[in-house]
Amino acid sequence: MHMSKSSQTSQAQNIKTLSAIQSEVESINRIALSVDCVIFGFDENKLKVLLIRSDLKKFQGQWSLLGDLVDPGEELDAAASRILKERTGLDDVYMEQVKTFGCLNRHPAGRVVTVVFYSLINIQNHKLKILDNELHWHDVSEIEELAFDHKQILDCSYEQLQRRVQEHPLAFSLLPKKFSLRELQNVYEAILNVKMDRRNFRKKFFAMDFLVDLDEMETDVPHRPGKLYNFNYNKYEKKKKKWVGIDF
Amino acid sequence: MHMSKSSQTSQAQNIKTLSAIQSEVESINRIALSVDCVIFGFDENKLKVLLIRSDLKKFQGQWSLLGDLVDPGEELDAAASRILKERTGLDDVYMEQVKTFGCLNRHPAGRVVTVVFYSLINIQNHKLKILDNELHWHDVSEIEELAFDHKQILDCSYEQLQRRVQEHPLAFSLLPKKFSLRELQNVYEAILNVKMDRRNFRKKFFAMDFLVDLDEMETDVPHRPGKLYNFNYNKYEKKKKKWVGIDF
């Protein structure tokens, strides 16, 4: 960052002292910083997102994403991890920064700029920590309104997830370590909102050669059980492709 | 954002008052917010980025991106536009948010979180406003070190540009309104750092059917002049494809 606004510079060299910058930071700064977490899960063949009842009067009764102010001594992703851990009990979770939302009027308490992260978690792995307010999974496709600008944030995060899941092996983070090809296809169909051909889907994943056949079968399914697989991230890291093309 | 840290809530409903939130914001907030602009241009068949000499003693002599603190009453993208306008004289420029960088120690003056935008401008359209410090175009491929964490920011922005340019018609923003197919190919080759087949490149763009043949020819080229085209954004908006696939 180049701080062009300051005029307290040593004129000869036009080089600012550190203390000049520091006081500049102190005086100008009237912006609060928060993080919001878009926590995606997958259940009942649907993409879900974790929401909580808003604790603001203005949005009473409405649902909102999980977020909190960032502590001045806290890294951004650490703040997001803290929120996730508090609410789901999980750490070591796939997380990615989405975008920062800073509209002047997005928060009724004043200027609050929020850095958004999305996470992918395996719903079966965790127990929700319902603390102050209700905490529930909601179908992403059925959400029409949220508190603050959180609908817009959710839409943006979902679109980013849709883009990323097509080029990176994210889908596995939504599933148990062992999964069937049917479950994997269900994840893709839910995220991308399309139907895929079962045979071509299998062919594609076997051709990639990142799935490990565990020689185990599904249990407790009301039909012929399928084989279980897991994803070999090491193999992926070695072989992942860099494609170059123009397509729009 | 759900502000779980506060304990000054109306206990019955667990609903916070606005003033409780406001004072919370006031007291907790010790983080400064800036924007940084990664301004890309294209010249001499190379991708360029606009840099300025750092005005911080600690980074004396090093180059840095253009940035500034965000005014509390200023939108994030407005701050980025302001910087761009100040330095290049241009508005109405392609701009996209990249990511927010907030490492605790990224700025020597204290906690400064910065929202990064990249812009694409046509170098021939503007006159640099060299104010306090030197302002120069640099080959992106030759930059090895920058002040602050700006090298990391540049790398991240460049990678985002590489991804985006393959799926969206951004390249045109780096060229004059009228351009030859050769120039267009040069932009892609510079950004993606690959060589492409001239015939296949032409075939691909003609098939897309977004280029308008202007019935004009290049002038002042030391060889047979090529035809000039421009890009029809309206047609693109109507026909752009949503592709769905899995590829990694």
Place this chain on the structure above:
DNA sequence: CTAATAATGTGTTTATTTTACACATTAAAC
């Protein structure tokens, strides 16, 4: 126990897309 059900598992054919590749044409430079 048997039959019906509902899912898994597997190959081939066709269409589409991408890649590789060569020669005639045009204007500028000498």
Place this chain on the structure above:
DNA sequence: GTTTAATGTGTAAAATAAACACATTATTAG
């Protein structure tokens, strides 16, 4: 007017993606 260096064009081969049907297996219902 000859040389030079770029533009402009088409086709064949290869790779990828899409469409498509039937036998198999475990569970469920009768």
